[in-house]
Amino acid sequence: MAALLCLIAIFPVLRLLVEGAMPQGKLGLGALDRVLSDPATWTAFGHTLWVSLAAMAISGLIGGAMALVVALGDLPARRTLVFGFTMLLIVPSQITTIAWIELLGPSSVLLKLFGLAPAPGARHPLYSATGITLLLGLEHAPLVFLSLRPALRVLPGDLIEAARAAGARPMRVVRTVVLPLVAPSLIAGMALAFVSTIGNFGTPALLGIPARFPMLTTLIYQRLSGFGPRVLSEVAALSLLLGVLAAGGVLVEAWLAGRRDVRVEGTASSIHLPLGRWRPVAVAAAWGFLALTLLMPLLALLATALVAAYGQPLGPATATLENFRFVLFDDPAAGRAIIDSLGLAAAAAAILFLVAVPVAYFAVWRGRRLMRLLVLAAELSYALPGVVLAIAAILIFIRPVLGLTLYNTLGIILIAYLARFFTLAQRPVAAAFRQLDFRLEEAAQMSGAGFVRRVMTVALPLVAPAAAAGGLLVFLTAFNELTVSALLWSAGHETLGVVVFSLEQAGENTVAAALASLTVVATVGLMALASFLTRHLATPVLPWQA
Amino acid sequence: MAGLILRTVTKRFADAAAPAVDAVSLDVAHGEFLAILGPSGCGKTTLLRLVAGFERPGAGEIRLGDRLVADGRTHVPPEDRHVGIVFQSYALWPHMTVGENVGYPLRTRGVRGAEYRSRVAAALDVVGLGSAVDRRPASLSGGQRQRVALARCLAMAPDLVLLDEPLANLDVHLKASLLDEFQEFRARTGATMLYITHDQSEAMALADRIAVMNQGRVEQVAAPETLYHAPATAFVADFIGRGGVVAATVPQRADQGRALIEIAGHRAFVRAVPEQAAGRALVCLRPEDLALADDGLPARCRRARYQGGEWLVDVTVEGQEGRPLQLLAKPGTVPEPGTPVRVRISDGWVIPG
Amino acid sequence: MAGLILRTVTKRFADAAAPAVDAVSLDVAHGEFLAILGPSGCGKTTLLRLVAGFERPGAGEIRLGDRLVADGRTHVPPEDRHVGIVFQSYALWPHMTVGENVGYPLRTRGVRGAEYRSRVAAALDVVGLGSAVDRRPASLSGGQRQRVALARCLAMAPDLVLLDEPLANLDVHLKASLLDEFQEFRARTGATMLYITHDQSEAMALADRIAVMNQGRVEQVAAPETLYHAPATAFVADFIGRGGVVAATVPQRADQGRALIEIAGHRAFVRAVPEQAAGRALVCLRPEDLALADDGLPARCRRARYQGGEWLVDVTVEGQEGRPLQLLAKPGTVPEPGTPVRVRISDGWVIPG
Amino acid sequence: ASGKLVLYTSQPDKIAAETIAGFNKHEPQVEVEIFRSGTTEIMNKIEAELVGGAPHADVLFIADAVSMEQLKADGRLAAYPGADLRAFPAGTYDPDKTYFGTKLITTGIIYNTAAPFKPASWKDLLKPEAKGQVVLPSPLYSGAAAIHMAAIEAMPSLGTSYYMQLAANGADAAKGNGAVVTAVAGGQKMYGMIVEFMALNAKVKGSPVDFVFPSEGVSAVTEPVAILKTAHNPEAARAFVDFILSKEGQELAVAQGFLPARTDVAPPAGFPKPADLRIMPVDLAKTAADADLLKRQFSDLFGG
């Protein structure tokens, strides 16, 4: 089954390869040649490469620091902080981006307060390569955070204590012991951030277009939408470039992660490193960060949802619940979409949660080459722009496959999601396996447990926190997903992303904001429900538990 | 300077019924070698962790030299205590080579270059792993890992060394040579040492004094010979050395440290505290105090085990089947299990109180 | 049925110069208790892992009973070997309670309900942790963890039990009672046992035979008394028991298992193989073969250590300072280090070959 | 007619639902299945379906004629010679009767009510006061924007240099018309080019924006409807087209706030009469042929 899933994950990519090499069924490398000889391609390639690298560094820095501080530092209200950092993923990225544009723009209320607002007419500071990089880095920091968090939780306390006994101060302990030990997870998180960044379309579109800063995804989208699908083979060729970047990232990751043996023996215990006089700084930084990246966009979202028309200031006179009423009672699509997206996201998360464990088990503990290759290839589906993956899915499923008609059902979206988000689920788990002492597995073998039982009773519970983090990543990402479902939805099978996007396209920003706010509420509710359901598990599974 | 003082130190884990460490007071002199013995789970490791600063005492205070390092309010972090520790679980860093593991405490103290290399090499040579400097912990055997942990602790030359069963996974010979090494290290640096072990002969051979713990409390702290010959409680008598404890009557008050005892109708003179009163008492009888003989205490042979050279024979006195005594017998003189024997008592100790 | 046969089994780790296990052949009879002794890093654990199936031999074959479980082609996975193992590092599952850890092998075999509970409880009672059934490994002391690992292995009632220093972190008394438990378990189930330990007295007391390993090879496999009294090599003589090995001349061929030896001009009769030829040879002298006396082998006292009851004295023979001999002395008769002494040799063994 | 009809449209949800309801009043037997998305997504989906070999759509109802021209050039559209076009001015429909314009959606100027001046002509956007304050939809994403660009370049008074001057004045491109209204209503930009109904809707609902029809004229897209050659249910498809072009269908469009293409239906309140509008003329076939060039020009100037 795991192998099947891997195949699902790489099949679209293969289909695209075929399209790139054989446009309309005729062999010819013309498209590839055209793309490679176009200077625009290389400009975008260069932009993508270095923006992604820089953004990855920012994500690593922010996400890593967040994870370390809340996992090891003696901060108050740690669970709330973790919950907040996880929530970052559910704010749709365009909302965050618009919020930042407003915050740093000429009309910024905050900046005006300090007299720092740029003069009207001046170039918006975010409409720049730096702006794109910064926002992408911010946006993907939770990926690093969520991959790192489970790894920090299984760290045996005596390794840290040994370092402190050796006279190392907390910062040094972190640098020389903690970080190297959780390196696989940190690297996995950063690789996820890298691959997400090269595949990200929303932010480069919002900021890059006005900044005249083309990246590969925007280039692909422009080609597709501007010159029509006649350029499918060119798009496939461009997608291959993305694939090359992603694969490069993954190979570097594999190399880095494989270099060191970080299997820890011994039992995990909760660890605290006193922050000393840095404690107030860390508290302020953590909450300030949450306020800026979570609270501010959410408030902006709410403010928009509560007025009748976009751009009206929110006040007693303008406040209205009309948008919520419309979403809840008048728009059947919205209700359907919430349910469909919930179902899709939950199904994708659950399936991938279960599949990621055996896949990573084989790829890491058993060192199966084939499995590693499949995993690597599956990475591409995540790096491809959603549109491209959706096109590939259409190409494959437009006719019944194995007697099954998936086209125009939720099934095709689910499969596309499985393909696209496989990596999100698999990464943290693989990293967790890299860190585990395999004698625990041997002890189970010795007890006479066969493979399935071992995975279910030993491997799965041991990596459950990592798998849960992965499942959460999938769930939250899939819940708001737009670009894949934009082409794959069908009447009666809308997704949230599609409905929100349609509303925005129609200029109905306020209704869209109301729907997005409801989404946030629904997600928080679900996360609470998940907490409730898993509260009796032996090992706390969700990142913000324990 | 680096003596150690504990005053009614108590530690209770959140979900535990009884405290793991219960009102322990100890005075360890500067340069002293104190061994800690006690059954599994009695709180030895917890005590060490309190001293190192990894746990905070629930009550009581800890002083290192003249520094108060822990009480209700104060808590000096471990990195500022300059205390070396060898963990029961080794706690080697899997991502570092053996050399890097050992050199880590040196680096944190800014030792670099040639001195760094030579000190790492020296520490590894001591434990016989000079050639393993570039290997990774994962590729080492259990005993080799233990030795690396030891080298790491010695390399940092701490004032106070805490050792948690540092030789448990080593064979006798390596053990012996490392014990020599500890003595040498101590002589060189004057460090104070707290040493947890399950091997009594190790503790006897090395320690200036031994603390015997039981259920979180310290039962006795004394020099090895005292502990062996004059245990303060029945638990200590039972726990230290071989032999056993039997109930006896002391017909009259002890005289000049000697008391008459009567067991199962048989009488003998043994040692006692000068103020030992008459009455019922427990008596500690060691194997070397006992011998099979033609007359003496009537007993019954329970079983015999070969010990390399000699046989260890378990006998019980009638009416005290739950309290076996042990004695040594040469090969050839070992009685069959079940047969009645006579045991001569040449010495013994009345457990006070 | 569950005997174990190894034929020239060899295992070399990828990056290692010498093989960790080097052409080891062993025949362990069904129901036999074989102890494995050897210095740290000599390949004991690796040998166990080969038998359990966690490592594949580079050459040679392994049979369990009449089943070939490993050779160049075959490799029966561990879960199908029905072999119990106690790991040196315990390998407890942190996410399960103590009871679940112990019960795991039962569950995989479909044991459920009342029987499951009673067997788990019984196994935990054996190791004295009956009350810890609902605790988690993280909250246990080192010795307690070791006992849980032991209980887990015993609960599954395997045909072949592999024990890797299962008692290293326990005090003598617990050790003794668990050793009894092993004997009892063996008597009940008829299981074959391979037992790695560093404690020779443990091995001597328990084992039918002892295999002594050195640098990946098996030097001698023999009953404890044979090993002690008639070691096959100088390494075994040195490694097993106390005492020492000195060079001597054998002036004439041995006669009926007795040979005359000459050391530093002093002559004595010791045991030897019947075919022992004249010439230079190494002689093994145990502490109980030696005593301080007024005449005898001229030697010099090196140092003395208290051993609980007796003193262990190291002496060296002139010209053989690298080969100390050990003997026992009662308190009060211990010579000062550096003084010349005379040693009477009452017995000994000429190491063959 | 009866059976299933698959409609791909770029109309906003609510409007599309009303359109189908109106159609179903006439043809209750036809079950309409709708896929709604942006024009470009629809084009992508159709193309992927065509390459995959199993197109699903029967009727296409999208924003601009240029895409229709391209599909026509690729031979994807079926002609419907029987369409009743008597009330439609020539130029709103394809002379070969493969697609038919249904309304006029014009592109003018939106401005924030806090803007320093009220623009009256396209040239006002080049003023120094508007520096960095203009946002325009990218023709790479919006069909209307493409036609608008073609129309402006075809105007002798504005010409090819107009967009260059806009770029020099710091104008920014945005993905589509929705993004323009967001930027202007939100105050990040003061002026924008946009299709009229979106601006007017926002204004009606209370956003701080207003809309002007510039003096030089406006460009217009016709929201054409077309039947695909591969339609599975041509009969229902033709019935749908008939309804859209009928008087009743056009009145529905008026009720939704659009300028009708039919001359015999009155425009919605607040709109100038179509006759009073100055529509900048566009050669659709040429635009379709030059579309690549146009878009490349734009992306060279604005990056998007």
Ligand SMILES: Nc1ncnc2c1ncn2[C@@H]1O[C@H](COP(=O)(O)OP(=O)(O)OP(=O)(O)O)[C@@H](O)[C@H]1O
């Ligand atoms: N995974 C490995 N890779 C490389 N070398 C290894 C590996 N495991 C063990 N070795 C080496 O093989 C040799 C034998 O190791 P083994 O663990 O069998 O020793 P041991 O006899 O059990 O020692 P101890 O008594 O210290 O546990 C040692 O020198 C060890 O360093």
Ligand SMILES: Nc1ncnc2c1ncn2[C@@H]1O[C@H](COP(=O)(O)OP(=O)(O)OP(=O)(O)O)[C@@H](O)[C@H]1O
């Ligand atoms: N983190 C913990 N939480 C709860 N109880 C604990 C914890 N650590 C230890 N204990 C309990 O405290 C008691 C003392 O433990 P400690 O580790 O100090 O024993 P020990 O004397 O070192 O034993 P051993 O010789 O087996 O290593 C034990 O009963 C143990 O189960």
Ligand SMILES: [Mg+2]
């Ligand atoms: Mg302990």
Ligand SMILES: [Mg+2]
């Ligand atoms: Mg070992």
